Amino acid sequence: xxxxxxxxxxxxxxxxxxxxxxxxxxxxxxxxxxxxxxxxxxxxxxxxxxxxxxxxxxxxxxxxxxxxxxxxxxxxxxxxxxxxxxxxxxxxxxxxxxxxxxxxxxxxxxxxxxxxxxxxxxxxxxxxxxxxxxxxxxxxxxxxxxxx
Numbered sequence: 001x002x003x004x005x006x007x008x009x010x011x012x013x014x015x016x017x018x019x020x021x022x023x024x025x026x027x028x029x030x031x032x033x034x035x036x037x038x039x040x041x042x043x044x045x046x047x048x049x050x051x052x053x054x055x056x057x058x059x060x061x062x063x064x065x066x067x068x069x070x071x072x073x074x075x076x077x078x079x080x081x082x083x084x085x086x087x088x089x090x091x092x093x094x095x096x097x098x099x100x101x102x103x104x105x106x107x108x109x110x111x112x113x114x115x116x117x118x119x120x121x122x123x124x125x126x127x128x129x130x131x132x133x134x135x136x137x138x139x140x141x142x143x144x145x146x147x148x
Contacts, residue, residue: 048074051082055089062088 004012017023048070055066069085072078108114 048082051085051089054086058089058092060089061093061095 015025017025051066052063052070055063060066066085066089069081069088073081073085
C-alpha cells in the first residue's frame with residue numbers, strides 16, 4: 001500500500017522522499033557542496049601561492065620578499081601585493097654578491113689572511129701572531145716598514 005497523502009497528485013517526482021525516510025538527494029547534495037567548497041578553497045590557495053612556488057622552483061634570491069608579499073596579499077586582501085610578488089618572482093635579479101665574495105676571497109688570499117669562521121673579523125697571518133701579553137715580538141715586526 002502506498003503511504004501518500006490523499007491530496008497528493010498521482011505522479012510524484014523520484015527525488016521526493018517517502019514520509020519517515022531519509023532524504024538521499026539532500027545528503028548527496030550536502031556532501032557535493034562540501035567537496036566543491038573544499039576544492040575551490042584548495043584552488044584559491046594554489047593560485048595564491050603561485051608566485052612563491054615560481055620563486056622557490058627557480059631558486060630566486062628574492063624568494064623571501066615574494067613570500068612576504070604573498071602573506072601581505074593574503075591578510076590584507078589587496079591584490080597589488082600578489083601582483084607585485086608575481087612580477088618579482090618572474091624577474092631574474094642579478095646576483096651581485098657572488099662576484100663581490102669572489103673578489104674578497106681573492107684579496108684575502110693575496111694578503112695572506114684567512115676569514116674568521118665566527119664572522120667576528122679577520123685573523124692575523126702567522127707572521128703577525130702576538131704573544132700572551134698581546135705585544136708583537138720584535139722579530140715579527142722587523143720586516144714591516146714604518147709609516148711615512
